[in-house]
Amino acid sequence: MTRITRRALAAAPLALAAGHALAAPKPPPAAPASVSPWPDATSLAASIRSGAVSAVEVVETAIRRAEALQGTLNIIVNSDFDWALTKANAAPSGPFAGVPFLVKDLVDYKGLPTRSGSQSGRFAGPATMQAPNCDAFDRAGLIVLGKSATPEFGFLPTTEPVATGLTHNPWDLTRSSGGSSGGSSVAVAAGVVPAAHATDGGGSIRIPSSHCGLFGLKPSRGRIDDFEGKGGVTAIGVEHVVSRTVRDSAALFALTEDIKPRASFPPVGMVTGPNKRRLRIGVLLENGLGHSPTSEVVAATDHAAKLVQSLGHHVDVTHLPYDGGQFMQDFLLLWANGALQYAERIAHAIGRAADTRELEAFSLGLVEMARKAGPQAMGPVIQNLTANALAYDTWFPAHQFDVVLSPVLSSGPPLLGDVGPLVPFDPLVARLIEYVGYTPIHNVAGAPAMSVPLYWTEAGLPIGTMFAARAGNERMLFELAYELEAANPWAHRIPPVHG
Numbered sequence: 468m469t470r471i472t473r474r475a476l477a478a479a480p481l482a483l484a485a486g487h488a489l490a491a492p493k494p495p496p497a498a499p500a501s502v503s504p505w506p507d508a509t510s511l512a513a514s515i516r517s518g519a520v521s522a523v524e525v526v527e528t529a530i531r532r533a534e535a536l537q538g539t540l541n542i543i544v545n546s547d548f549d550w551a552l553t554k555a556n557a558a559p560s561g562p563f564a565g566v567p568f569l570v571k572d573l574v575d576y577k578g579l580p581t582r583s584g585s586q587s588g589r590f591a592g593p594a595t596m597q598a599p600n601c602d603a604f605d606r607a608g609l610i611v612l613g614k615s616a617t618p619e620f621g622f623l624p625t626t627e628p629v630a631t632g633l634t635h636n637p638w639d640l641t642r643s644s645g646g647s648s649g650g651s652s653v654a655v656a657a658g659v660v661p662a663a664h665a666t667d668g669g670g671s672i673r674i675p676s677s678h679c680g681l682f683g684l685k686p687s688r689g690r691i692d693d694f695e696g697k698g699g700v701t702a703i704g705v706e707h708v709v710s711r712t713v714r715d716s717a718a719l720f721a722l723t724e725d726i727k728p729r730a731s732f733p734p735v736g737m738v739t740g741p742n743k744r745r746l747r748i749g750v751l752l753e754n755g756l757g758h759s760p761t762s763e764v765v766a767a768t769d770h771a772a773k774l775v776q777s778l779g780h781h782v783d784v785t786h787l788p789y790d791g792g793q794f795m796q797d798f799l800l801l802w803a804n805g806a807l808q809y810a811e812r813i814a815h816a817i818g819r820a821a822d823t824r825e826l827e828a829f830s831l832g833l834v835e836m837a838r839k840a841g842p843q844a845m846g847p848v849i850q851n852l853t854a855n856a857l858a859y860d861t862w863f864p865a866h867q868f869d870v871v872l873s874p875v876l877s878s879g880p881p882l883l884g885d886v887g888p889l890v891p892f893d894p895l896v897a898r899l900i901e902y903v904g905y906t907p908i909h910n911v912a913g914a915p916a917m918s919v920p921l922y923w924t925e926a927g928l929p930i931g932t933m934f935a936a937r938a939g940n941e942r943m944l945f946e947l948a949y950e951l952e953a954a955n956p957w958a959h960r961i962p963p964v965h966g
Contacts, residue, residue, distance in 0.1 A: 503958035507712040508566045508661040508719075512608075515565040522565025526555040526610050529567035532659045532966030533612060539964060541634045542654045544572050545580055546613025554610050561608030562718070568604060569663040571651050572614035573621050574693075574706070576601050584617040584628035584647075587813045587825035599692040600706055600723040604664070607722050615663055616650030619827050619888065620809055622802070624674045624876075624903050626650060627887040629827050635883070636678060637962035638928050642880035643887075645675030652679040652709045658966035662710035662719060668703045669802065670875070670906030673918040676709050677875040677931030680920045680960055682948065683709045684716055687938045688913030689731030691723050700852045701801060703910035711958050713948045714739070720941065732939040741950035746780045746943070748772075748934075749866060751873040754904030755791030760877040764930055767922035768874050771932035774921065774955055775872065775947075785866060789858040795900045797848045797855075798907045800840055806833035832892035852911050859912040863937050870947065875918045875933045877902050905933060915941045919948055920957045929960075 506514065514520045530548045537543060551567070559565055570576040573583050575594035582588030604611070616626050616634045626634035626649025634649045636642040637657040644653045651663035652675035665672045667685040676683025686705050693706045707723070710716045721737040724730075750772050752759055759765060776782045810830070813821040823831070862868070884890070886898050909916040915938070918931035936943055952958075 503711060504961065505658045505661065505711070507710065507958070508563055508715045509712070511566050511661055512563045522555040522559060522610070523552065525565055526551055526567050526612070529612060529660055532657075533654070536657055536659060536964070536966060539635065539640070540637060540653050540657060541616060541632055542650050542657070542659060543569065543613045544582065544584070544616050544631045544650065547579065548612060550578065551610050551612045559608040559610065561606055562722070564608030566609055567660045568609040568611050569613060569615040569651055569654055569660055570601065570604070570611055571648055571664050571666055572617050573647065573666055574598060574601070574664070576611060576614065579611075579614050581614070582630070583620050584626075584630055585619045585826065586630045587821065589630065598694045598706075603692065603723045607719075612660070615648070615654060617648065618646045619830055620806070621647035621666065621668055621671055622806060622830055622833065623647070623886065623888060624670060624899070625881070625883070625886050626675070627883060629888060633883055635964075636880050637964040638680065639880065639926070640964060641882055642928065643678060643883055643885070645678035645880065647671040648675045648709060652676060652681055652683075655679070655681055655709050655711060656962055657964060658961070662708050662715045664706070665709045666704060666706045667910065669798070669910050670903055672707060672709060673875050673906055673916060673931070673933060674903070676918040676920070678880040678929065679709075680923070680929030680957060680962070681709045681711060682713055682716055682917070682919060682952075683931075684720070684917035684941065684944060684948070685909060685915060686720065686724075686941060687732060687915045690725065690915070690939075690941065692725040692727070693723075700856050700911050700913075701849060703801070703907075705910070713945065713952050717945050720945075735942045735945075738942055738945035738949070740946070741953070742943075742946040746869040746947065747867050748775055748780050748782050749785030749868040749871045750782055751785050751787065751871055753786065753791075754874070754877050754901065755787070755795045756901060756904055757791060758877070758901065758904075760874050761879065763879050763924050764874045764877060767930040767932060768872070770922050771872055771919075774951065778950060778954060783866070785862075785868065785871060788862040788865075789855045791904060793851065794855050794908065795904060797851045798911065799896065799900070800836065800844060800848050801852065803833040803837040803840070804845060806830050807837035810834045827888040829888045829890075829892060829895060855908065856912040859908055859914065860937055869936065869943060871935045873905050873933050873935070875905060875931045877904060879924060879928050879930050909935055912938065914938045915944055917944050917948060919951050920960075921951065921955050923960065927963075
């Protein structure tokens with residue numbers, strides 16, 4: 468295991484680990500253009516408003532791309548293109564009027580079934596209700612084409628459900644797109660839609676953003692006006708979007724944040740650019756088990772640390788302020804308890820215990836784990852996670868950090884099947900604990916974190932870098948993201964498989 472040390476950082480101010488003996492990492496392969504050939508949602512909406520293009524033309528183009536790429540990438544699990552065209556023809560209003568969009572198939576959207584990537588949902592009928600953030604999408608004029616692919620109930624960080632099949636990464640079809648917002652991320656990366664709905668219960672916005680070369684910010688608990696994230700440490704799920712540009716993410720954040728009088732935080736509003744304030748940034752390299760990531764991830768993290776220091780931010784080394792191994796075990800049991808609740812609801816609906824006709828082997832393994840531990844185990848787990856959340860929150864003032872920079876994952880995009888639901892339960896759990904050791908703490912702490920696409924490997928695979936802050940500090944992260952986007956642009960990077 469290699470650790471960052473203050474001595475190493477002082478001797479080579481931007482090198483992350485002396486044990487890796489890194490020279491300055493090779494820059495990502497040069498691209499021919501500095502702007503994307505695809506307009507982002509903000510530009511697309513402006514073109515529709517000006518009359519340069521019609522909403523119908525834009526939606527028809529998105530549908531053609533979706534149909535052309537569906538067989539290769541497996542992005543959409545249910546759709547209603549006719550209804551989308553009807554809405555486009557009806558002269559939609561709002562700041563994003565006429566812009567095509569997808570909603571992740573873990574949440575309800577009126578008129579479309581919610582199947583949650585599971586065989587248990589195969590007979591689900593159209594939803595008749597939806598959360599306030601989906602109402603905000605509609606008011607904004609977004610045209611929902613359908614529901615995007617997700618792993619079963621979002622349990623795995625890869626989108627390979629038995630129910631709907633593999634979703635492929637457009638940068639390399641043999642690789643995972645990440646999860647659980649894999650379908651949304653692939654659709655944006657491949658140019659089908661400029662932004663798409665996503666959720667995050669343990670990394671599910673940040674992981675596919677990292678693997679697909681997108682910007683993805685996970686909001687604070689309670690920040691978005693939805694049905695999730697309104698409790699304590701066990702309320703780990705939040706919602707937002709994945710996008711190619713920071714401004715699209717910031718605009719959709721402003722449109723969906725909770726601004727009611729009793730909202731969890733004062734409203735952020737629309738963040739439009741960087742801040743001149745220089746930040747104190749802690750750099751974390753080791754995952755929850757205290758292990759260093761792959762050399763490519765080390766290089767990506769080193770590249771990001773050098774970039775923020777070159778921009779005038781103060782960089783220092785840091786380490787997790789809690790026992791990461793115990794945290795991962797506690798988080799896994801919390802995850803398993805969620806699977807048990809799903810299984811019990813399914814059993815109540817069908818009149819028998821759920822089995823492989825309804826749930827994948829991994830989901831059933833989580834259910835068995837929760838049952839073996841028993842309900843009495845959850846008390847200590849919640850106590851431990853509450854202590855972890857406090858340790859996370861006090862980490863920042865204790866070291867005078869504004870932001871912590873770290874990998875999103877221990878590796879770049881894995882091969883399809885490596886962390887999929889067909890891997891036997893015990894080996895899969897061991898792989899997952901190693902692989903996703905960076906992201907779950909922000910869900911427990913209710914804190915914001917973002918994956919920023921600053922690095923591509925020599926093989927052309929994106930590797931995101933994570934920047935995290937204390938709860939409620941989304942404005943700081945958006946402002947930093949704007950600065951990073953200007954200094955190290957990424958929107959021009961187009962995957963080999965695209966619309």
